[in-house]
Amino acid sequence: MKKKMILQQQMNEYKYHYLFTSFDLETYDLEDFKYNFVNITSFRLVDTADVGVKQILKDIGLYSHHIFKKPYLNLHFTKSTVLESEPALMFDSVYVFAIGLQTLEQSHSLTLSNISCEEENSWDGGLSLINYLNAVEWKGLTGPIQFKDGQRVQFKLDLIKLKQHSIVKVGEWTPHGHLNITEPSMFFDAGSMNVTLVVITILETPYVMMHYGKNFTGNERFYGFCVDILETISREVGFDYILDLVPDRKYGAKDPETGEWNGMVAQLMKYKADLAVGSMTITYARESVIDFTKPFMNLGISILFKVPTSEPTRLFSFMNPLAIEIWIYVLIAYFLVSLCIYIVGKLSPIEWKCINACDLENISIGNQFSLTDSFWFTIGTFMQQSPDIYPRAMSTRIISSTWGFFSLIIVASYTANLAAFLTTERMINPIENAEDLASQTEISYGTLDSGSTMTFFRDSVIETYKKIWRSMDNKKPSAFTTTYEDGIKRVNQGNYAFLMESTMLDYIVQRDCNLTQIGGLLDTKGYGIATPKGSPWRDKISLAILELQERGDIQMLYDKWWKNTDETCTRKNTSKQSKANSLGLESIGGVFVVLIAGIIVAAVVAFFEFWYNFRYNHKATTSQSVVNTKYNQDGILESDRNYTPPDRSFWIEISEELRYASWCMNKQKRPALRRTCSKCTIPKGQRINKL
Template identity: 40%
Template structure:
């Protein structure tokens, strides 16, 4: 190479990769010949001795290979004359880890060749934590048969593989054998850590469906590489060797040597412009320092340059700390750039989401998907032949799942073939065998590309397979047999009030009637003249006998009223309290009676999950191993925990194998079995089995989705198709098609069991008010009685005790219905001439005569005198006496 005034002449010597002694001798020979820099050797085992010699004589030492870090080595221990253009180990390891994180790989298997591989992948091992999925590390044997190792990985179900193998031929052999054991399918992904992956001949692997990702330091389409290849071809022509150099065949080591020589030449040229640089022959036995070596090494360390391998920047240790890697992906045209990585921006994709989506759509064209499902109407069922026609393939099936996949296939233009899972299970994980079953097992074994049915998206299943966006939302509910209508009850009109209320009402009715009778005899205002025209009657009568008291309270409680009313304050208070009580009770009875007469009375039933949990007579269960059973098994809610304990301990078992078995068990259970199931199938059953009904609302919220193998490249495309069908309203139309159409009519809203008996707690306050009112009336009546006793004692000139005794004996004598006027004047005395002190007392002879007359009147009450009763004659006599006194006064 010529560079303005000086010529770089290469001196090439070969040394064993593991012979340090010979390497030292060769380095000393080159230095003794007066070299300006040492390039190489290319292994870690021998580069150390070369670096030590160059550091002693201060000759620049440039290497271009990966070099492991020396344990315990610090910055002071590093040689200032050694520069390494190969990407720094720590930075390169971080690049692989960033790519892995961006790909969101949760589990993976590392296939490594030697111990150096684990050093290069240390950051990948460090991002794994105890909560993450397990990571498998397997060492590649001597070969050449790697199939046993690959079969072990396939058996484990791992689909993510990191391949760190430096031998390119081994990589080709390994991938070829992986294809033979069916580990190069579209659900397997490989990351190859070699920076020379782009130089491999992948012609036979281009059409494999596995995703192969690699990183490279060289951009085959870069302008610098094209110029370098042009210079190399010109150099070969000087030696009369004519051949073309392909950009894809340039290895990283070749490009690094090219950049190293260019960097050294640029440093020498620029330093030579200010001071002439001459080489010097140095003897290793009598070491001395080359005067220009230190300046050249420091200038190269500080200089920033761009070469075939991109930007070249060294850190203080002489390591290349800043570089850019291209993320490539194998396609039909070879390795295609999809992004870049650098220490500052990390992963940055150059391929847009639209381009990635178009690539997936292109891969879907005319692809045939194997769709696994299970028989469960309306999602999937066998088509019934009407004319003996035999169906084959997809035509033998019908249902919601088939129509949904068919609609998606028309959007994405792929073919499909349905298969039925042999065990008929959805997919649950057995913690003992550590194996999945059902649909999930089929996907893990790569026997199917899609799984569709009423498969619930759960966290446990999501760790094993991928799901598209939900195509149906649902929840757990209760399937039960409809209540049986009871025969009408002859005395159903008594139902609005409980038995306790009826008993208390009857007691209140009798108590108030008796109290009203007693108070009316004590209250003076309820004693009145037998004729309203007689202002000064000889006797007073009380109409409030027991018969009238009972009639007043009965008329009030019936809302009809009465033609007689009390006049005393105490009895009116009792009447008012009773009317208030009657108003409340009558209104409550009327309101509750309307609900009871209009509703349908059913037998004892359940209305919610809480009702199931509180009782033990009705058994309940779910599908064994299904998501509903898992919901109760793993729930932290106390009600659901009690339900799970009851289900688990029930004998015989309450779990069933499928929804049809659960439905039949409810139908035959005579309301002794309830089935917990997902609301979608529950709606389907209630549309076609009129004796079944949904109890309560939804216990949770979940979704159905289409399952795919983990990291399927088609998940985004299929999810987009599902979203389009939802936006177009086709998902709703499909559900309407397969769910509706049953013969059962929905019950009209109205009659319900919401009305309930009114207990004593609901109307107890009315009784309290009535009781306090009656007590208040009793107190007022006592005060009225005592006031009257005082008044009588003053007027009749009796002691209070005598007056009290006389009035009390008269009040308790219930047989006397008339009462003489206590201040009536003697018929023989004039009102004006008779002094007040001479007024006759009913407690004297006149009172005794009056009492005898009253008794006599009572005794003659029912006797006829000339066709008149004694009472009639008494009224006539009183009228005659009234007019006689009137004439005398006139």
């Protein structure tokens, strides 16, 4: 009952000390205390290492085999190394009484008579027997036997303590010398246990790393996040450790064909190690064969991928708000509407009007919607400008209104999308999550061999993850890597996605700006310290982990190894979808190209217009006289006469025209190409308004 209460109160650990008053501690079932380093001390009367005790145990085994003819009883007694103190004392008492009685018989003739307890008559040889018993000196099962005044004076008690696997002798107690401690190291305080555990691990940055220099030996060879946690826990719980690498360099996975485990799991199952420390994931399959402590880190599976390249900025990026086919449709609509206005304007009589020519005797009518004016009107309306002609007929107004509504929608849609296309950096990201990864074949992917991530996809019942596993299994062994470094190297080479645990991914992404995380976590799990099945260290280490988490020690260690500013890279702001960037010339440079191209085209057209006008006027002036008119400053016609202008070349005319334009003032008349009308005669003295 007391043992049950101790276990219920969780008082079976090294912090508690129990003193057993019984001399038979070795006969108790201490299985629940052996591996917890509980301080149990007691005294032992029967020395199991004594030759006489061993012979007695052997005789008991042979006797049971001879009498009962049951081999299992023989097996039980011959393998037993414990003799209880009560039967040993009874054996010694009978043996000492026999010696005293034998000595008494040798010196006196013994006559036995019936003695009644109701009468006061005593046996005559009783006093002599007591004297002979006090004179007996013999080594029995309980040690040396000697009496003085009826009390045993020559004996010893062994001081014993519970060690991890057995009970050991640590001292002696005698009536004269009292207590003598022979093993003082067995009496340790709560903070310095004399226990050394074998701990296995696996190299994985930044959890466990190794110094390869000659100056580092033993545990000093290893450093990293998990090494710091192990060192802290060892101080909290109170044990020493020997840290070494697992032989096959694997965490541990079960072979589905043979059912055999490998890696650190196999080492713990075979009791070749006491603890396994590293980035070891707690899974159902592993928990069924080994034990795990409380997780010291929570994580999940995510996708490591190379940072997608930015979409190359084009000179005509301002055209991106509308698709290329929309631009083509708008251009076709422009031509169709312009032709429709031209045709309808010709058909409608309202669009025709009189043209006031200089010759009043020859009055003619014309249409304002010529072919060129129709195209100019349509483009002006689309650009939301005020053209110099307006439709008057109902038919042309309907077309104009419809075209205006069309232009309003197109321009508004273009303006709404322009800001997003020019101010937001767009990324070419071929995959966004695990579903995208499973549904494509251009990008290969894989994970770590014999790890928990591989086991997760292999045993998953979700269709997307099953599809990913089938793809990786078909590409075995190229889809799997032996280390994380191999997977990271393949990701940096491009066109490869690596499925890995988020904590390791976070460490890599913060140090390599060319890599990024795709999507969220595919699952949730944790890292724990593994122990063999039924190990007493699990509960003590779990309590230490919880205490370290509450104090914030594990978080500080995480920041130390993950967020070291000396190693992290400078990454651009990733919130590009919500923050506008400044526009550069590479984004809107096409607008300037269009402007320059328009200016060049206009200059070329003006040149040809000037050339055409020069040729036309040159032919007219060479065939007939031109009326030369002179005006005073008030615009009054002073005189007129007929003359023939000189024959100038085209280049002289254009140079004179450019020189006149460079004056930027209208105080001088143009020297050439005067605008004349052969059909008009202006009376002398008439005022002319100069434009």
